[in-house]
Amino acid sequence: xxxxxxxxxxxxxxxxxxxxxxxxxxxxxxxxxxxxxxxxxxxxxxxxxxxxxxxxxxxxxxxxxxxxxxxxxxxxxxxxxxxxxxxxxxxxxxxxxxxxxxxxxxxxxxxxxxxxxxxxxxxxxxxxxxxxxxxxxxxxxxxxxxxxxxxxxxxxxxxxxxxxxxxxxxxxxxxxxxxxxxxxxxxxxxxxxxxxxxxxxxxxxxxxxxxxxxxxxxxxxxxxxxxxxxxxxxxxxxxxxxxxxxxxxxxxxxxxxxxxxxxxxxxxxxxxxxxxxxxxxxxxxxxxxxxxxxxxxxxxxxxxxxxxxxxxxx
Amino acid sequence: xxxxxxxxxxxxxxxxxxxxxxxxxxxxxxxxxxxxxxxxxxxxxxxxxxxxxxxxxxxxxxxxxxxxxxxxxxxxxxxxxxxxxxxxxxxxxxxxxxxxxxxxxxxxxxxxxxxxxxxxxxxxxxxxxxxxxxxxxxxxxxxxxxxxxxxxxxxxxxxxxxxxxxxxxxxxxxxxxxxxxxxxxxxxxxxxxxxxxxxxxxxxxxxxxxxxxxxxxxxxxxxxxxxxxxxxxxxxxxxxxxxxxxxxxxxxxxxxxx
Numbered sequence: 311x312x313x314x315x316x317x318x319x320x321x322x323x324x325x326x327x328x329x330x331x332x333x334x335x336x337x338x339x340x341x342x343x344x345x346x347x348x349x350x351x352x353x354x355x356x357x358x359x360x361x362x363x364x365x366x367x368x369x370x371x372x373x374x375x376x377x378x379x380x381x382x383x384x385x386x387x388x389x390x391x392x393x394x395x396x397x398x399x400x401x402x403x404x405x406x407x408x409x410x411x412x413x414x415x416x417x418x419x420x421x422x423x424x425x426x427x428x429x430x431x432x433x434x435x436x437x438x439x440x441x442x443x444x445x446x447x448x449x450x451x452x453x454x455x456x457x458x459x460x461x462x463x464x465x466x467x468x469x470x471x472x473x474x475x476x477x478x479x480x481x482x483x484x485x486x487x488x489x490x491x492x493x494x495x496x497x498x499x500x501x502x503x504x505x506x507x508x509x510x511x512x513x514x515x516x517x518x519x520x521x522x523x524x525x526x527x528x529x530x531x532x533x534x535x536x537x538x539x540x541x542x543x544x545x546x547x548x549x550x551x552x553x554x555x556x557x558x559x560x561x562x563x564x565x566x567x568x569x570x571x572x573x574x575x576x577x578x579x580x581x582x583x584x585x586x587x588x589x590x591x592x593x594x595x596x597x598x599x600x601x602x603x604x605x606x607x608x609x610x611x612x613x614x615x616x617x618x619x620x621x622x623x624x
Numbered sequence: 625x626x627x628x629x630x631x632x633x634x635x636x637x638x639x640x641x642x643x644x645x646x647x648x649x650x651x652x653x654x655x656x657x658x659x660x661x662x663x664x665x666x667x668x669x670x671x672x673x674x675x676x677x678x679x680x681x682x683x684x685x686x687x688x689x690x691x692x693x694x695x696x697x698x699x700x701x702x703x704x705x706x707x708x709x710x711x712x713x714x715x716x717x718x719x720x721x722x723x724x725x726x727x728x729x730x731x732x733x734x735x736x737x738x739x740x741x742x743x744x745x746x747x748x749x750x751x752x753x754x755x756x757x758x759x760x761x762x763x764x765x766x767x768x769x770x771x772x773x774x775x776x777x778x779x780x781x782x783x784x785x786x787x788x789x790x791x792x793x794x795x796x797x798x799x800x801x802x803x804x805x806x807x808x809x810x811x812x813x814x815x816x817x818x819x820x821x822x823x824x825x826x827x828x829x830x831x832x833x834x835x836x837x838x839x840x841x842x843x844x845x846x847x848x849x850x851x852x853x854x855x856x857x858x859x860x861x862x863x864x865x866x867x868x869x870x871x872x873x874x875x876x877x878x879x880x881x882x
Contacts, residue, residue, distance in 0.1 A: 392847050416847050421674045490829055490838050491845040494678040517838065519830035522746045532751050532832070 343379040348579040352380035354404030357397050360389045362603040365610035367407040377624040378583045405569030410434045411561045421496045423561030445574040447584050449566035450591035454541040456560050459550035460534050472556040477506040485514045485533040487523045492537050497561045505559040541593055543601030652868035656861045663857050679839055679851050691834035695825040699760035700818045707765050711772025730769045733762035738824045746831040756833035763824050764817035771813025775806030804879045815870035822863040
């Protein structure tokens, strides 16, 4: 009985994708075609992964494309990058926002990132189109890469500004909170420790879930330095200071809209419409928008709409 | 069972019981060994990239299994120490309030998702082994509590009356009559708790308490399915083996004549 239970649990993980893609969709209230009718006839679902930035980007995309005549809905119900990606390749999603580094390492199976952002983008876009028929539209400037953050008060006390400073600290101060995923990636802990010559006992490195890392870093009881995402709104809200990656170790995780290539060939004007939005989305802009959701508790859909209106895009 | 025994001659029945017992004894380990062997054979045919190599190596896997087993056993031990006395207390008390209190506690523990408990405790209290233990104990408390209560309740009134008639005090009745007679049910509850704990210990990964959950989450997030699969198969294998081991122990410690 229990063996069945466990096998069932395992199988459940594997088929979640299939089941979850049947999740519900939320309609958008933007007046269709208020800006143009370039995308008339385009229907489908814009997806997202399960964190605020992704929700905001998904709603922005839906509203913007709908303002140009499309009739799209947003689905923000999937959990985990892998499931979202699967929904795109299964053609359940028309598209969603993805990051170059994630696709390169996680989906395309590479282990070493490319340092130059535009070379990385080109490599990902070409490989993904060829292998999976996924089209990458021109990227936004936002770079949601990894970073290490520390309580601002502690940063002053320890007098650290860069990761090289961190590596020069006494070993008992070099304590880190990282995700399990980060602990095995080449562009994660193993590579970082090597690049900066960080050599600490395993007990200095705590493996935590993403959400727990932020509070643990703020408390400072588990670790001084927490692995965070560059665009996260909580960095400012929790008064954390990000350590500069002075050796430029971390790859670029540039955001771009990815979509089914078949739909793109039918509606090539999507690229022109998205090009009105993408250049506005910088790392700082995303931090501000994310903080509205994560810190002020606003709805991602409202934050997205407000931003588009403010920029005159819908 | 009794019907079968009645139809067969005693010797045949005994022989049949013995074969069944042996069969039961060897099936689970054989299946586990086969499954794990198959898993490692499959892994050996794969070209592992550097990300997979960091988890799919003997040192890493051994460390995760040890963490997982330690969590499971310490949690089960704590459950035994806490839930059996709680069950006895709930059984013996006249106060309906105390009974419902313990049962409600067990129900809440079982109904609350363990993932939520560990994350919440990590935020308001601390991360690590102790927090994971609390979540595991809360989750596996109910089966032992329930089985202790049910086991004690089903001891026949005539037996208890006879014991009291022989001059035993209520405590003696509990120790010498009720607990031994209830022990198979209590042990079955512990066995269930152990298996629960094996599965639930996977959430320890979220709060720096290690275990095989590390492999499952890592493989899932990075889409390295050999890693995910190995973690999941090992958890399942441990659950089956522990269930089997608990069954063997159950047979050995069951009071003679039951």
